[in-house]
């Protein structure tokens with residue numbers, strides 16, 4: 603478990619998208635940080651597939667409104683948490699294991715003037731640092747793939763929302779085509795420590811006394827988005843080489859190209875889940 607955690611921390615501490623990269627891009631575009639608002643920042647800080655439209659779809663799946671207390675599990679740099687806080691006026695708490703992400707999330711939220719309703723904590727999704735039944739809605743985007751022990755993860759998510767509350771998340775999914783070699787390579791190179799299928803998630807939530815309200819198949823949508831994302835990471839090549847070196851960029855490019863290719867071969871898919879805790 604410790605080595606799983608340290609490989610994820612190393613992966614995100616050397617990720618091409620970071621607080622530094624976001625601030626450099628804002629400066630290059632002539633944005634004065636003294637006047638930064640969420641309306642501007644949301645074009646720079648969404649580290650998931652599909653940008654703010656994906657946030658809107660997740661909000662619908664979670665039934666988020668202005669009264670919701672929302673938990674974003676594996677919140678990264680906090681882009682979705684800030685977006686929800688601004689758009690719905692709700693309170694959002696984010697939790698992430700990577701300290702550099704959490705510190706970056708706090709600073710970006712301060713800059714966007716949203717610290718009164720959006721806050722962040724460093725913690726592990728397998729042992730969420732929150733009381734039982736605390737949240738109305740739990741969200742997460744493309745992060746559970748990093749987390750081994752899905753039964754514990756699902757139990758922790760369910761424990762943290764109130765009975766009647768919702769869990770809305772997206773994740774990278776295994777399919778019937780995913781070979782053991784591909785799983786092994788994605789673990790080694792992308793720190794995807796455990797990939798579940800849509801059916802496995804359904805069973806795990808049902809076993810925790812939840813109803814799965816809907817699952818959207820995102821495989822073909824993500825196949826196209828990921829081709830653009832690979833191009834975006836390549837466009838950040840100079841910055842990535844400057845910060846982490848050519849060997850790191852080459853390793854990243856090989857790993858991400860392989861990951862994107864798995865959508866072409868049908869070895870990977872994606873899903874958006876809407877789940878309700880019953881009791």
Ligand SMILES: C[S@@+](CC[C@H](N)C(=O)[O-])C[C@H]1O[C@@H](n2cnc3c(N)ncnc32)[C@H](O)[C@@H]1O
Nearest residue numbers: 649650676677678698699700726727743745748
């Ligand atoms: C793809 S990023 C999330 C991006 C974020 N959801 C967004 O849309 O901007 C995945 C995040 O999961 C976090 N993570 C991975 N394993 C975790 C765990 N066991 N507990 C908490 N956070 C974890 C990583 O630190 C990373 O920030």
